[in-house]
Amino acid sequence: MKATLKLENIGGRVGIQELDFKSGVVTLIKGRTAAGKSRIIKSYALALSFPIHSDDLMEEAINFGILKSIDAEYLPLVNSSKDKASIELKYNGIVKKVDLFRDGKIKINENGNHKFLYCSMLVKNSRIHNHITRGNADFKWIVDEMSLAKDYEIILRSINNKLEELTNKKEIIEKNRKIIKEKTGEIEEELVKKAEFEKQLKVKVKQIDDFEFDEALVRREDDIQSKKTSSKKVLTNQLKIEKISKEKLEELAKNINVDKKVKELRGNIKEKGDEANTLKIIEVESLQKDIIKIQGLKSQEEQEMVRYETRKQLWETVKIEEGNKCPLCQSVGKITEEDKVSNIEECNTKIEEYRAIIKEFSKEINEKQNKINSKHGLKKLEDEIVNLVNKLEKVERSLKESEEAIMPEQKKHEKILKEIELNKQEINKLETELIKIQEDKKKDEQYQILINEKSDIDQKVGGIREKIKKSEELIKKSNIIELFKLKVHDLNNASIIIEEFEEIFKEVNNHLDFKIKEQREGAAKKFNKSIKNLIKELKFYTFKEIYLDLEEYRLKIIDNNDDSQELSSVSGGEKSIISSLLQISAKETYLSEIPFLIGDEIILDLDPERSDIFLNYLKKIAEEKDWFIILTQITNQDLKIIEI
């Protein structure tokens, strides 16, 4: 497998640098100080670990020089003369692109795994290395980081916060209960006092009521009071009359206000009339002309018919005698019976003919007349006009009546208003007099004392009422408790709910404790197994056993006499070996899926024999696991990359 690392403006180098690495072997990056070795391994570290989600790791990344601290001005990996730099890492079909900006911003196309900083960096100043060199045997953090224990711990903390919240609520409930008790007691005391004062007040009111004033004054008061009552009664009646009159006036005014309706009716009549006229003018006119013409013809025929009827009458009166004159021409001759019959028949025939023609003309006239009457609703329109005219007449009549009636009603209304005003003035006058009498009464010294005493008691009762009201409000407020943003209106209910929630949280916490232990134990056991194998592989027999205990996850070192050794008592060389051993174990145990192991001079700093053993082991796992193992080494030459 091949990995290509393309760097642009990274560290001290401006421009693009492309480097190829091979898996299955150990690659050494050799060179003098500041030749650019660190630049390469830091680029690997950033591309494979960013973004960092843990505060501890953030600190480690800052120490390692791949991220910027808050105080720092620039991102250390970006070349000081450039605003932007980039890293591109290609391996096994994966392409990671990182853009770095001088102000500290970093953009990555595909997230890395921040555990890479713990588990794949064999460097000085790494957290494992620092723990070992400082003699700190506490490795609980590594089992937390390398398992889900940390997530469970975060949840445990959240649940514990909720439990703490409930404990605080319980304290508030207790405090509120005390307030309620105290205030309830105060209210009871105040109620007793109030009852006593009210008793005194009753006595005082009776004394005031029973007080004997000057007789003449009392009589006068009674007299005025009686007049006032009578005037008020009259006023009530007057107001009733006024109301009725006002309503009547309003009704009449409403009737008068019919202008709109009259206008509307007139408009309608005009509209309908226009419509009828149009019909008459345009179509009916021609029909009427026809009728006149037919009537002329009919009249001519009637005259003819009359002529024959007369002739018939003449023939009917003719006597059949010799020497008779002809009834038509008056000539003397013999007129036979046949002549008479024949002429009468002829007349009858003519009469019948004319009658038929006249009938025909009459029929025609009727038809045309009907057409005029019915065509286009002329008759209907005329009926409507008649109706509208009737309505208009009715409205106008009503208007006239209302106009005649409103004047007397207005006068009547004005009169009653005047009377009401006078009566009110009278009542006011009587009331003023009554006030004056009351003032005269108050001038009585004894009476005044009673009034003052009553006022004092009133004030005291008022004060007590106010105090009770405030206490009641405080009790009401204290009886409400807020739980998880909801208001619970009963402290006892709230206590029961809190207890149930506490039980629920405790059970959840038991589960979390179990899971945290399970996760830590699992992670530590895997880690211990890896350390044990590695000791064997590296033939590191200085100690019999090195492991994390499963109680506190502290590093235990057992010497060959089965004695436990303190980490602080181990020599510097041995610490270096233990540090490298733990770092390689962490990589094998927790992050074997990322095929990169990056190392600084740390391993090569070991004594030559130990260094060889380590290097050989690294070569072996590089081959076995097909990993990229990249180490740096200081030489006096320029940067050189070699595979070993």
Added chain:
Amino acid sequence: MNLYLTEKENTVKELIEYIESSIKEGLDEFSFITKLEEMLIKHLKGKLK
């Protein structure tokens, strides 16, 4: 809801299931607390009915 469990036991079960699924999906502390509070309010509302 499991009908064979008490209301309290069901709440415990619901919370544990929520915790386990949150961890499985990659814990986001803020979202976790927000939803936890929602669940607690829901349970509390049930109690106050």
